[in-house]
Amino acid sequence: MCLGIPGKLTEIYQRNDMPMGKVEFGGILKEVCLAYTPEAQLGQYVVVHVGFAISLIDEAEAEEIFSYIEEIEEPGVRGQRAKRRNIKF
């Protein structure tokens, strides 16, 4: 229900006095209301929930988790980050 999907903002326009935009999710374009992320710029990523962008993804923070993981690694393994492989399900 609280699903929020990250997508790339590809178009910005106004409708009924409301800032609107088109957001791309893996090739699919959807119309999104930008009233809650008025600062969003073309090309930026937003988290979308029920047709509203609820946040701008902070690109630097998005990388944080990977440095966090590097820091917890055993000293021997550090640096040789293995090839990424997605979890199977």
Next chain:
Amino acid sequence: MKYIDEYRDAVAAKKLVEAIRSTTTRPWNIMEVCGGQTHAILRFALDEMLPGRITLIHGPGCPVCVTPIEIIDKAIAIASLPEVIFCSFGDMLRVPGSEKDLLTVKSEGGRVRVVYSPMDAVALAGKNPDREVVFFAIGFETTAPANAMAVVQASKLGLDNFSVLVAHVLVPPAIRAVLSSPENLVQGFLAAGHVCTITGIDQYRPIAEEFGVPIVATGFEPLDILQGVLMCVRQLEEGRADVEIQYTRSVRPEGNPAARKTIEEVFEPVPRKWRGIGEIPMSGLALREKYAKYDAAGRFSVEGITADEPAECIAGEVLQGRRKPHECPAFGTRCTPDRPLGAPMVSSEGACAAYYRYRRKCSGRACPACRRK
């Protein structure tokens, strides 16, 4: 997809699991509040990757699951009216009311429409001036700004044929209710990342302090959840009870000020009944006086409807983390996603449906239900 795939990296997940293992010295019970997290935990079998001493308890964070049966009955009564187009998120259509569900109303000829956004319902009201368009406004703080904006927009456009049946719920009072229960097992929380994206984390500080529990605002991908667990376990092991943010790419400490403002403008906190749990003080949102004319319950006089939940369903116990879905005698037999007895079997984020889909067979040692016995 960007910002999704990289957070499903198996090697990084292993490293986080290892770190959790080496940090854990005692058994800990951690509740993930949000149904979206529950779904991801079961889907990616994250609970089975974790060391045996960490137990994840699935919380009440599925708005579909906690919407009380009497609100479903009200929705059904309104949707059955000939002049009404009843709009809802898809999940709600199969939630059983006392006698039927919204899907049955639709098959009986009622105008029930699934919408992706509440703004679609506003647009429908504009296109159908001779009909009453009613939107079923459910959800947590994540959805409240969208639903509030639909009301603001209808009011701006002068759409008097639009109204909302409001069943909004709030997370912090639910966490308090879980912690205040004498049977509470939960020692730390993963708070819901998208709820906190809207509200920020300030409301959680008094809870962490009063009950001495760590609370970590956590995202929804496997690495997010595992990092959230690690941050929570570190706090537990160090004897800290702070509010931290794991999901920093979306959650700012102050939340989303524009969204908070619109919620504040349209809604006010009220006591709300939760399915299977009962009434929790100030745990819901209702329209403010200023927008009272958009209240569907008043407009269609369904306020008086009350109903009891089916006795067999132990959803209340499941939603408070006291029992796992497959400890319910009806699980997988009299209650399945095709014929759900209770709401947690309907929504894909409901704990019962997630167990039915991913964990129907007991997986032995890793089976979270068996582990507790």
